[in-house]
Amino acid sequence: xxxxSLTQALGLFFQAHPWHGVTPGEKAPEIVTSYIEMVPTDVVxxxxxxxxxxxxxxxxxxxxxxxxCLYGFIPRTLCDTKxxxxxxxxxxxxxxxxxxxPIDICVLTEKPIQHGAILVEAIPIGGFRMIDSNQADDKIxxxxxxxxxxxxxxxxxxVPPQLIDRxxxxxxxxxxxxxxxxxxxxxxxxxxxxxxxETIQKSFEDYRTKYGxxxxxxxxxx
Numbered sequence: 563x564x565x566x567s568l569t570q571a572l573g574l575f576f577q578a579h580p581w582h583g584v585t586p587g588e589k590a591p592e593i594v595t596s597y598i599e600m601v602p603t604d605v606v607x608x609x610x611x612x613x614x615x616x617x618x619x620x621x622x623x624x625x626x627x628x629x630x631c632l633y634g635f636i637p638r639t640l641c642d643t644k645x646x647x648x649x650x651x652x653x654x655x656x657x658x659x660x661x662x663x664p665i666d667i668c669v670l671t672e673k674p675i676q677h678g679a680i681l682v683e684a685i686p687i688g689g690f691r692m693i694d695s696n697q698a699d700d701k702i703x704x705x706x707x708x709x710x711x712x713x714x715x716x717x718x719x720x721v722p723p724q725l726i727d728r729x730x731x732x733x734x735x736x737x738x739x740x741x742x743x744x745x746x747x748x749x750x751x752x753x754x755x756x757x758x759x760e761t762i763q764k765s766f767e768d769y770r771t772k773y774g775x776x777x778x779x780x781x782x783x784x
Contacts, residue, residue: 577615578615579614579615580597580610580615580637580681581597581610581612581615581635581637581638581664582615582637582638582773583615583637584597584637584638584681585637585638586636586637586638586639586766587683590636590762590766591686591758591759591762591763591766592685592686592759593683593684593685593707594636594667594683594684594685594686594704594762595636595637595681595682595683595684596634596635596636596637596667596669596681596682596683596684596704597610597634597635597636597637597679597680597681598632598633598634598669598675598678598679598680598681598682599617599633599634599635599678599679600629600632600633600634600678601629601632601633601675601676601677601678602628602629602630602631602632603628603676604628604629604678605628606619606620606621607619607620607621607736608620608678610635617678617679627732627735627736628732629668629732629736630725630728630729630732631668631669631670631671631729632668632669632670632671632675632678632682632706633666633667633668633669634666634667634669634678635663635664635665635666635667636664636665636667636702636762636765637664638664638766638769638773639664639665639762639765639766639768639769640660640662640663640664640665640765640768640769640772640773641660641661641662641663641664641665641697641698641699641700641765641768642659642660642662642765642768642769642771642772643659643660643768643771644660644764644765644767644768644771645660645665645698645700645761645764645765645768646658646659646660646697646698647764648698648760648761648764649691649693649698649700649750652691652751652753652757653691653750653751657696658693658696658697658698659696659697659698660697660698660768661694661697661698661699663699664765664769665700665702665761665762665765666699666700666701666702667684667686667701667702667703667704668701668702668703668704668729669682669684669704669705669706670703670704670705670706670709670712670715670721670725671705671706671709671711671712672709672710672711672712673706673709682706682707683706683707683708684704684705684706684707685704685705685706685707685713686702686703686704686755686758686759686762687703687704687705687715687716687717687718687720687721687754687755687758688702688703688717688718688719688721688752688753688754688755688757688758689701689702689703689718689752689753689757689758689761690703690729690730690733690749690751690752690753691749691750691751691752691753692733692747692748692749692750693747693748693749693750694746694747695746695747696746699747700761700765701729701733702758702761702762703718703721703729703758716755717754717755718752718753718754718755718758719754726752730749730752733747733749734747734748734749
């Protein structure tokens with residue numbers, strides 16, 4: 563009989579922290595367990611409080627801007643040095659750093675999932691190279707594993723251009739406020755599945771560099 567990990571033991575009594583206490587899965591980055599913070603019906607912005615792991619209200623959305631898909635992050639990832647360097651290399655720029663957050667993920671599904679704070683299995687198929695105030699803020703595009711309609715999409719090129727445009731519009735405008743300067747946000751590149759997997763891998767490496775001693779206390783895998 564195998565000895566349970568500390569994560570498994572604590573899971574009997576406490577809810578795991580969704581960033582640090584949840585593994586992205588044995589098949590990551592090809593299939594990633596993802597924590598969903600927001601769903602398309604949300605009219606306010608939610609995000610995980612980094613200290614407690616509790617989903618909190620970040621800000622009300624004052625204008626008509628709602629996420630077009632499930633939106634959250636991949637546990638045990640971090641956009642730091644390696645993700646920033648990857649962005650700089652791909653774009654031929656210098657001075658881009660990571661935004662110090664877990665890597666974001668957009669999960670496409672036909673199913674009307676009504677609330678966040680849930681875990682889903684997702685298959686990355688591409689992503690946006692987004693830069694926010696000269697910081698890498700990549701958005702991985704994925705499909706829900708087993709989805710009846712979108713599950714057959716293997717790469718971002720399979721996604722209808724209208725849906726890609728809708729995602730781009732959301733991320734380029736969700737911080738915009740009337741009568742205020744437009745935030746310095748750009749989507750510099752839309753990349754394919756291979757680049758998405760490489761970017762996720764870099765975010766795993768960034769996470770292990772910063773939090774490796776923490777995760778060593780938990781499960782032996784990622």
